[in-house]
Amino acid sequence: MNSPRFFVDDDTRELIAGREFALPPSAAHHAANVLRLRAGDALTLFTGRGGEFAATLVAVDRRHVKAQVDTFLAIERESAISVTLVQSLAANDPMDIALRKAVELGATAIQPVETERSARWPGGDRGAHRLARWRQIAVAACEQCGRNRVPEVQEAIRWSDWLAKRDVVRAGIVLSPSGARSLAELPRPSGGIDVAVGAEGGFTDAEIAAATAAGVVAVRLGPRVVRTETAGVAALAAIHALWGDFR
Numbered sequence: 001m002n003s004p005r006f007f008v009d010d011d012t013r014e015l016i017a018g019r020e021f022a023l024p025p026s027a028a029h030h031a032a033n034v035l036r037l038r039a040g041d042a043l044t045l046f047t048g049r050g051g052e053f054a055a056t057l058v059a060v061d062r063r064h065v066k067a068q069v070d071t072f073l074a075i076e077r078e079s080a081i082s083v084t085l086v087q088s089l090a091a092n093d094p095m096d097i098a099l100r101k102a103v104e105l106g107a108t109a110i111q112p113v114e115t116e117r118s119a120r121w122p123g124g125d126r127g128a129h130r131l132a133r134w135r136q137i138a139v140a141a142c143e144q145c146g147r148n149r150v151p152e153v154q155e156a157i158r159w160s161d162w163l164a165k166r167d168v169v170r171a172g173i174v175l176s177p178s179g180a181r182s183l184a185e186l187p188r189p190s191g192g193i194d195v196a197v198g199a200e201g202g203f204t205d206a207e208i209a210a211a212t213a214a215g216v217v218a219v220r221l222g223p224r225v226v227r228t229e230t231a232g233v234a235a236l237a238a239i240h241a242l243w244g245d246f247r
Contacts, residue, residue: 003042004035005052005143007150015045015053017071028065031057043067048142048150051075077146079106081244082192084170085232086111088199089118089156094229098197099134101229103141103151105236106245108192110138112156117201121156131155159207163214170194172216175231176208179220183235186217188243195239197231 006027014021031037039057046052051074055067085102089112114121134153142150171189174196221234240246
């Protein structure tokens, strides 16, 4: 059985083999009160910057949880192909699902965008709270799936602004039921690829036209219309089957 994994934002670089490390409060609570781990249990720590640390719990009580850092393991589980999910804003549950599954399927980054039919980006404190929640979802997904590098979840921007700033060297697709091409018809991207997913009402014709004018290819995912939280998952899985991790 794999040992439980915990993300620690170790800015002080205290994770050193042979040294004891106090888990941060949220990780300590989860270890002691949710998983009910005890001294002597094995666990894995990672900072999100690559690699992981094998560790052993040495003290567990109500006030603190300490682990002995045993060794650093230069293990990476990143995808061979860099994918940025460009996800139109959706209601809380579908958006959370889309982000979590994208991280599990190896997305390198997630760029939320506001489109004509999407949910609105609240900005201010509410926007900051939502962004913090999404970033925590990315961390939790990495803990679950074994990734040691946490993908960047960027602040939401308008669709037109993303089209204007995107790296035109990267391949890009926009998912559309009326897309003239399928993923299987496209060549393997030489670098990374951006995957744009519409909101619950999809992209408008004008948004698709703006994307194709910017060099983004309109692609269909078969004859059925899927939900916004399904589309990104389906596209990422297809990309891995064609060119990436599933081969």
